[in-house]
Amino acid sequence: MKTWRSASLVATAAAVLALTTACGQDEGEQSPKGQNVGNEAPAGDGYGSDDGYGADSGSAAKGAAKAKSAGQLAVRDSKKLGKVVTDSAGFTLYRFDKDTAQPPKSNCDGACEQAWPVVPAKGAEAAPGVDESLLGEVTRSDGSKQLTIDGWPMYRFAKDAKPGDAKGQGVGGTWFASAPDGKKAKPAAPGGGAGAARPAERAGLSTRNDPELGEIVVDKNGMTVYRFTKDSAWPMKSACTGACLEKWPVVEPVAKNDTKGILEKGFVTFDRPDGRKQQTIDCWPLYTFAGDKKPGDTNGQGVGGTWFAAAPDGKAVRAAQ
Secondary structure: OEOOOOOOHHHHHHHHHHHHHHOOOOOOOEOOOOOOOOOOOOOOOOOOOEOOOOEOHHHHHHHOOOOOOOOEOEEEEEOOOEEEEEOOOOOEOEEEOOOEEOOEEOOOOOHHHHHOOEOEOOOOEOOOOOOHHHEEEEEOOOOOEEEEEOOEEOEOOOOOOOOOOOOOOOHHHOEEEEOOOOOEOOOOOOOOOOOOOOOOOOOOEEEEEEOOOEEEEEEOOOOEOEEEOOOEEOOEEOOOOOOHHHHOOEOOOOOHHHEOOOOOOOOOEEEOOOOOEEEEEOOEEOEOOOOOOOOOOOOOOOHHHOEEEEOOOOOEOOOOO
């Protein structure tokens, strides 16, 4: 398994120097082109419902049994969720959107951990046919080691009563069953029955050519990525907080090698005041729009005169007049 080590002070200083050099050198707003899941639950504090963690206090306490090894992982093919990773007993494993994979970090402790028992790293083995190098571990705040898949910490859900249950899917809009590669489980494209080839997976961030806006950034699901003109690139600062984030979810960290056609300068993560990490391009914070329902939608374009699709260089794209 991979062992994650903290960066040295020298590396940190070098990173700060690189960030200072990369960010804020060009704060122009307009693009040079200029013309260019599962069962959704209401978004709340992100942990779930009832007491805020997806289980009432009594059931959470009863469900939080001593952490047990996942043993030999397996892959279940679900009609609703696609390929889902399970433990050796057939219980669904989950990932939490408020965690991070690069570097791996769990943000589920205390009462959250009662509702979402962590999966210990010790004793876990890769599912047959799955790259064992994807399995790793992260050291939690209490010193214990938690299983990760491609960097994402793994959990069970206290309300899953039997093998095959996936009652944690979509809880709080932040908990999702894990696919064998650590990504969120998702069903095959319509019409892609058993044995049918699936379309090639899109990069974490890439571009598409919009007929009205030109080349714009999209996420791995093909959803339009936006810029907020009230933000700033240097110092990196987000003016979208609180209720704003319900309409404009942040783009989570994306590995630089998981991009296509995106400017690499200033491609860094921003540590938000709320503790979350947000991806940036040229140091500009990135978002998606809750009003976009399918790939290709650009319903967020021009909202409030401050929200615009992001160009590959991180600038805001404004349609030609």
